Amino acid sequence: MTDWPATIAVVLGVILCVLSAVGLVRMPDVYIRLQVASKASSLGIALLMLGVALHFGELSVTIRALLVVVFIFLTAPVAAHVIGRAAYITGTALASGTTPDELAGAYDPETGRLAGLGDRLAGEEAGGELPTTDDTGEDTGRR
Amino acid sequence: MMGHITGVPDTVIELALVALAVSLVLAFVRLVRGPSLMDRVTSLELIASLVAAIVAVYAIGTDDPALIDVAIALALVAFMGAVAFARYAELRERP
Numbered sequence: 001m002t003d004w005p006a007t008i009a010v011v012l013g014v015i016l017c018v019l020s021a022v023g024l025v026r027m028p029d030v031y032i033r034l035q036v037a038s039k040a041s042s043l044g045i046a047l048l049m050l051g052v053a054l055h056f057g058e059l060s061v062t063i064r065a066l067l068v069v070v071f072i073f074l075t076a077p078v079a080a081h082v083i084g085r086a087a088y089i090t091g092t093a094l095a096s097g098t099t100p101d102e103l104a105g106a107y108d109p110e111t112g113r114l115a116g117l118g119d120r121l122a123g124e125e126a127g128g129e130l131p132t133t134d135d136t137g138e139d140t141g142r143r
Numbered sequence: 144m145m146g147h148i149t150g151v152p153d154t155v156i157e158l159a160l161v162a163l164a165v166s167l168v169l170a171f172v173r174l175v176r177g178p179s180l181m182d183r184v185t186s187l188e189l190i191a192s193l194v195a196a197i198v199a200v201y202a203i204g205t206d207d208p209a210l211i212d213v214a215i216a217l218a219l220v221a222f223m224g225a226v227a228f229a230r231y232a233e234l235r236e237r238p
Contacts, residue, residue, distance in 0.1 A: 001150075002150075002151070002152055007151045010155060010159055010200065011155065013199075014159040014162050017162075017163060017196045018165065018166045021166030021167070021169040021189065021193065024185070024189055025172055030179060033173070033182065033185050037186075037189040037192075041192040041193070041196075042192070044196060045196055049199060049214075052199050052202060052203055052211060055151060061211060064212065064215065065211060068195070071215065071219070072218055075218070079222055079225040079226060082226050082230070083185055083188070083225060084181075086181060086229035086233040087181035090180070091236075092179045
Protein backbone atom coordinates (compact mmCIF):
# COMPACT_ATOMS: atom_id res chain seq x y z
CA MET A 1 0.00 0.00 0.00
CA THR A 2 1.29 3.40 -0.91
CA ASP A 3 0.94 6.42 1.33
CA TRP A 4 0.01 8.78 -1.50
CA PRO A 5 0.03 12.17 0.32
CA ALA A 6 3.53 11.60 1.76
CA THR A 7 4.83 10.24 -1.56
CA ILE A 8 3.52 13.24 -3.50
CA ALA A 9 5.01 15.67 -0.97
CA VAL A 10 8.41 13.93 -1.13
CA VAL A 11 8.43 13.84 -4.94
CA LEU A 12 7.51 17.54 -5.25
CA GLY A 13 10.07 18.52 -2.60
CA VAL A 14 12.83 16.59 -4.34
CA ILE A 15 11.90 18.14 -7.70
CA LEU A 16 12.15 21.64 -6.21
CA CYS A 17 15.54 20.85 -4.62
CA VAL A 18 16.87 19.53 -7.95
CA LEU A 19 15.54 22.61 -9.78
CA SER A 20 17.29 24.91 -7.34
CA ALA A 21 20.59 23.11 -7.91
CA VAL A 22 20.12 23.33 -11.69
CA GLY A 23 19.34 27.04 -11.33
CA LEU A 24 22.47 27.58 -9.28
CA VAL A 25 24.53 26.29 -12.20
CA ARG A 26 22.54 27.93 -15.01
CA MET A 27 21.75 31.43 -13.72
CA PRO A 28 23.95 34.32 -14.89
CA ASP A 29 25.00 36.21 -11.73
CA VAL A 30 25.18 35.93 -7.92
CA TYR A 31 22.02 37.93 -7.28
CA ILE A 32 19.85 35.71 -9.48
CA ARG A 33 21.54 32.58 -8.14
CA LEU A 34 20.59 33.70 -4.62
CA GLN A 35 16.94 33.64 -5.64
CA VAL A 36 16.99 30.01 -6.73
CA ALA A 37 19.28 28.89 -3.93
CA SER A 38 17.12 30.36 -1.16
CA LYS A 39 13.52 30.29 -2.37
CA ALA A 40 13.29 27.06 -4.32
CA SER A 41 15.28 25.03 -1.82
CA SER A 42 13.40 26.35 1.24
CA LEU A 43 10.08 25.47 -0.40
CA GLY A 44 11.53 22.08 -1.34
CA ILE A 45 12.62 21.38 2.24
CA ALA A 46 9.21 22.53 3.51
CA LEU A 47 7.52 19.97 1.23
CA LEU A 48 9.97 17.24 2.31
CA MET A 49 9.22 18.01 5.97
CA LEU A 50 5.49 17.84 5.17
CA GLY A 51 6.24 14.42 3.72
CA VAL A 52 8.09 13.43 6.90
CA ALA A 53 5.20 14.62 9.08
CA LEU A 54 2.64 12.73 6.96
CA HIS A 55 4.77 9.57 6.89
CA PHE A 56 5.34 9.28 10.62
CA GLY A 57 2.02 10.76 11.74
CA GLU A 58 3.18 11.30 15.33
CA LEU A 59 2.86 14.55 17.24
CA SER A 60 6.53 14.75 18.32
CA VAL A 61 7.83 14.22 14.78
CA THR A 62 5.33 16.70 13.35
CA ILE A 63 6.44 19.36 15.83
CA ARG A 64 10.09 18.82 14.96
CA ALA A 65 9.38 18.91 11.22
CA LEU A 66 7.42 22.13 11.75
CA LEU A 67 10.37 23.53 13.70
CA VAL A 68 12.69 22.86 10.75
CA VAL A 69 10.26 24.59 8.36
CA VAL A 70 9.79 27.64 10.61
CA PHE A 71 13.53 27.90 11.14
CA ILE A 72 14.33 27.69 7.43
CA PHE A 73 11.62 30.18 6.49
CA LEU A 74 13.04 32.61 9.07
CA THR A 75 16.73 32.22 8.21
CA ALA A 76 16.84 31.67 4.43
CA PRO A 77 15.67 35.22 3.53
CA VAL A 78 18.05 36.73 6.09
CA ALA A 79 20.99 34.72 4.75
CA ALA A 80 20.12 35.62 1.15
CA HIS A 81 19.87 39.29 2.06
CA VAL A 82 23.20 39.30 3.90
CA ILE A 83 24.97 37.44 1.09
CA GLY A 84 23.49 39.72 -1.59
CA ARG A 85 24.48 42.82 0.35
CA ALA A 86 28.03 41.53 0.85
CA ALA A 87 28.24 40.65 -2.85
CA TYR A 88 27.19 44.15 -3.85
CA ILE A 89 29.59 45.83 -1.43
CA THR A 90 32.52 43.65 -2.50
CA GLY A 91 31.79 44.69 -6.10
CA THR A 92 30.57 41.45 -7.65
CA ALA A 93 29.57 42.05 -11.27
CA LEU A 94 25.90 42.18 -12.20
CA ALA A 95 24.64 40.21 -15.20
CA SER A 96 24.90 42.22 -18.41
CA GLY A 97 21.10 42.39 -18.76
CA THR A 98 20.60 44.23 -15.45
CA THR A 99 20.21 47.74 -16.86
CA PRO A 100 19.10 50.15 -14.12
CA ASP A 101 21.46 49.58 -11.18
CA GLU A 102 19.34 51.44 -8.63
CA LEU A 103 21.79 50.73 -5.80
CA ALA A 104 24.66 52.52 -7.58
CA GLY A 105 26.15 55.00 -5.14
CA ALA A 106 23.57 54.24 -2.46
CA TYR A 107 25.99 52.54 -0.07
CA ASP A 108 28.21 54.78 1.99
CA PRO A 109 31.74 53.45 1.29
CA GLU A 110 32.96 54.46 4.77
CA THR A 111 30.29 52.94 6.97
CA GLY A 112 28.66 50.48 4.58
CA ARG A 113 25.24 51.88 5.50
CA LEU A 114 22.54 52.34 2.91
CA ALA A 115 21.53 55.98 2.42
CA GLY A 116 17.88 56.19 3.50
CA LEU A 117 15.14 56.73 0.94
CA GLY A 118 14.36 60.04 2.70
CA ASP A 119 17.91 61.30 2.14
CA ARG A 120 17.84 60.33 -1.50
CA LEU A 121 14.45 61.97 -2.11
CA ALA A 122 15.68 65.12 -0.34
CA GLY A 123 18.65 65.14 -2.69
CA GLU A 124 16.23 64.86 -5.60
CA GLU A 125 14.16 67.81 -4.43
CA ALA A 126 17.31 69.84 -3.97
CA GLY A 127 17.79 69.69 -7.72
CA GLY A 128 19.67 66.48 -8.29
CA GLU A 129 18.35 63.26 -9.71
CA LEU A 130 18.54 59.84 -8.18
CA PRO A 131 21.95 58.47 -9.03
CA THR A 132 21.87 56.05 -11.93
CA THR A 133 24.61 53.98 -13.40
CA ASP A 134 25.35 56.13 -16.41
CA ASP A 135 25.43 59.64 -14.94
CA THR A 136 27.63 59.23 -11.87
CA GLY A 137 31.26 58.52 -11.49
CA GLU A 138 30.56 56.54 -8.35
CA ASP A 139 30.01 53.28 -10.20
CA THR A 140 33.65 52.31 -10.06
CA GLY A 141 34.61 49.33 -12.14
CA ARG A 142 31.50 47.38 -11.41
CA ARG A 143 31.10 45.81 -14.87
CA MET B 144 14.32 -0.08 4.02
CA MET B 145 11.14 -1.87 5.03
CA GLY B 146 8.96 0.21 7.24
CA HIS B 147 5.29 0.73 7.75
CA ILE B 148 2.83 -1.48 5.94
CA THR B 149 1.59 1.67 4.26
CA GLY B 150 4.33 4.07 3.32
CA VAL B 151 6.40 5.79 0.69
CA PRO B 152 7.57 3.13 -1.82
CA ASP B 153 11.23 2.14 -1.62
CA THR B 154 11.68 2.95 -5.32
CA VAL B 155 10.59 6.55 -4.71
CA ILE B 156 13.04 6.86 -1.80
CA GLU B 157 15.92 5.48 -3.86
CA LEU B 158 15.17 7.70 -6.88
CA ALA B 159 14.86 10.72 -4.55
CA LEU B 160 18.26 9.99 -3.01
CA VAL B 161 19.82 9.66 -6.47
CA ALA B 162 18.26 12.95 -7.63
CA LEU B 163 19.46 14.76 -4.51
CA ALA B 164 22.97 13.34 -4.97
CA VAL B 165 23.00 14.68 -8.55
CA SER B 166 21.92 18.09 -7.19
CA LEU B 167 24.82 17.97 -4.73
CA VAL B 168 27.18 17.44 -7.67
CA LEU B 169 25.63 20.43 -9.50
CA ALA B 170 26.03 22.64 -6.42
CA PHE B 171 29.62 21.44 -6.14
CA VAL B 172 30.24 22.47 -9.76
CA ARG B 173 29.19 26.02 -8.82
CA LEU B 174 31.39 25.84 -5.70
CA VAL B 175 34.43 25.00 -7.83
CA ARG B 176 33.72 27.40 -10.72
CA GLY B 177 32.96 30.46 -8.57
CA PRO B 178 33.64 33.00 -10.02
CA SER B 179 33.24 35.25 -6.95
CA LEU B 180 33.54 34.44 -3.25
CA MET B 181 29.82 35.10 -2.77
CA ASP B 182 28.94 32.51 -5.44
CA ARG B 183 30.81 29.99 -3.34
CA VAL B 184 29.03 31.06 -0.14
CA THR B 185 25.67 30.72 -1.93
CA SER B 186 26.68 27.28 -3.12
CA LEU B 187 27.70 26.19 0.40
CA GLU B 188 24.32 27.39 1.69
CA LEU B 189 22.52 25.31 -0.94
CA ILE B 190 24.73 22.28 -0.20
CA ALA B 191 23.70 22.45 3.47
CA SER B 192 20.02 22.63 2.43
CA LEU B 193 20.47 19.64 0.12
CA VAL B 194 22.14 17.60 2.85
CA ALA B 195 19.21 18.44 5.15
CA ALA B 196 16.88 17.27 2.36
CA ILE B 197 18.85 14.01 2.02
CA VAL B 198 18.60 13.47 5.78
CA ALA B 199 14.82 14.00 5.62
CA VAL B 200 14.39 11.49 2.79
CA TYR B 201 16.67 9.02 4.57
CA ALA B 202 14.61 9.44 7.77
CA ILE B 203 11.52 8.39 5.81
CA GLY B 204 13.40 5.52 4.16
CA THR B 205 14.77 4.05 7.37
CA ASP B 206 11.71 4.92 9.48
CA ASP B 207 13.94 6.63 12.02
CA PRO B 208 12.43 9.88 13.36
CA ALA B 209 15.59 10.71 15.34
CA LEU B 210 17.27 11.81 12.10
CA ILE B 211 15.03 14.90 11.95
CA ASP B 212 17.14 16.42 14.74
CA VAL B 213 20.14 16.21 12.40
CA ALA B 214 18.27 18.35 9.86
CA ILE B 215 17.52 20.95 12.55
CA ALA B 216 21.18 21.18 13.58
CA LEU B 217 22.36 21.36 9.95
CA ALA B 218 20.02 24.22 9.08
CA LEU B 219 21.19 26.13 12.16
CA VAL B 220 24.92 25.71 11.51
CA ALA B 221 24.60 26.56 7.80
CA PHE B 222 22.85 29.84 8.57
CA MET B 223 25.56 30.87 11.03
CA GLY B 224 28.24 29.97 8.48
CA ALA B 225 26.69 31.98 5.66
CA VAL B 226 26.17 35.07 7.83
CA ALA B 227 29.74 34.91 9.17
CA PHE B 228 31.22 34.52 5.67
CA ALA B 229 29.21 37.47 4.34
CA ARG B 230 30.04 39.62 7.34
CA TYR B 231 33.78 39.12 7.08
CA ALA B 232 33.85 39.48 3.29
CA GLU B 233 32.09 42.81 3.78
CA LEU B 234 34.41 43.98 6.57
CA ARG B 235 37.46 43.12 4.47
CA GLU B 236 36.37 45.77 1.94
CA ARG B 237 36.57 48.64 4.45
CA PRO B 238 39.32 48.16 7.03
